[in-house]
Amino acid sequence: GESVGLHLPTLSVQEGDNSIINCAYSNSASDYFIWYKQESGKGPQFIIDIRSNMDKRQGQRVTVLLNKTVKHLSLQIAATQPGDSAVYFCAEINAPPSGSARQLTFGSGTQLTVLP
Amino acid sequence: DVKVTQSSRYLVKRTGEKVFLECVQDMDHENMFWYRQDPGLGLRLIYFSYDVKMKEKGDIPEGYSVSREKKERFSLILESASTNQTSMYLCASSLAGGDQPQHFGDGTRLSIL
Numbered sequence: 001g002e003s004v005g006l007h008l009p010t011l012s013v014q015e016g017d018n019s020i021i022n023c024a025y026s027n028s029a030s031d032y033f034i035w036y037k038q039e040s041g042k043g044p045q046f047i048i049d050i051r052s053n054m055d056k057r058q059g060q061r062v063t064v065l066l067n068k069t070v071k072h073l074s075l076q077i078a079a080t081q082p083g084d085s086a087v088y089f090c091a092e093i094n095a096p097p098s099g100s101a102r103q104l105t106f107g108s109g110t111q112l113t114v115l116p
Numbered sequence: 117d118v119k120v121t122q123s124s125r126y127l128v129k130r131t132g133e134k135v136f137l138e139c140v141q142d143m144d145h146e147n148m149f150w151y152r153q154d155p156g157l158g159l160r161l162i163y164f165s166y167d168v169k170m171k172e173k174g175d176i177p178e179g180y181s182v183s184r185e186k187k188e189r190f191s192l193i194l195e196s197a198s199t200n201q202t203s204m205y206l207c208a209s210s211l212a213g214g215d216q217p218q219h220f221g222d223g224t225r226l227s228i229l
Contacts, residue, residue: 043208103164
């Protein structure tokens with residue numbers, strides 16, 4: 001089956017540095033991607049999304065890049081802060097058989113730790 | 117902001133009990149979802165619903181059922197709880213359409229003894 005995965009399970013960065021979290025996907029038919037942040041004891045929180053007709057999308061301190069050629073997605077966090085420490089998931093929308101609703105498939109997550 | 121509320125943060129039940137997990141959303145979303153989250157396995161879809169009284173199986177529906185009698189409420193039912201159903205359960209909702217983000221509640225940590 002199709003899968004969404006992450007290159008690294010953990011990432012440590014110094015406070016103030018930029019963070020880059022990577023994600024590989026295998027379903028070339030996927031056309032919508034989302035990044036979520038999950039803090040300890042909480043549910044996943046929507047950060048930013050991107051559609052396959054775009055290469056880049058920016059939010060507040062975050063940028064998502066999509067490279068469809070190599071099926072790679074990345075989340076860049078500028079000036080990383082202690083409050084950014086969390087697990088980050090990428091998710092893709094599957095293209096299921098006709099008649100079914102489209103579903104998200106989640107990667108396993110990357111733990112981001114911000115060092116003082 | 118979207119608010120997805122799960123009725124319990126922590127729940128402890130015994131093997132064989134019938135367990136109900138409740139979820140309510142306040143944004144008039146058409147779609148609602150139930151996931152379980154386990155270490156090393158990520159989020160796995162149990163069931164989802166795209167309309168009142170409509171439901172579809174996700175990837176791991178065995179041992180579960182759902183109920184959607186009202187648009188804002190989606191219930192997950194463990195018919196006869198087993199220890200392998202000990203997990204974090206997450207409810208989510210989204211607008212209709214393929215390209216809509218899902219918004220999550222804070223989860224129910226369920227322990228089956």
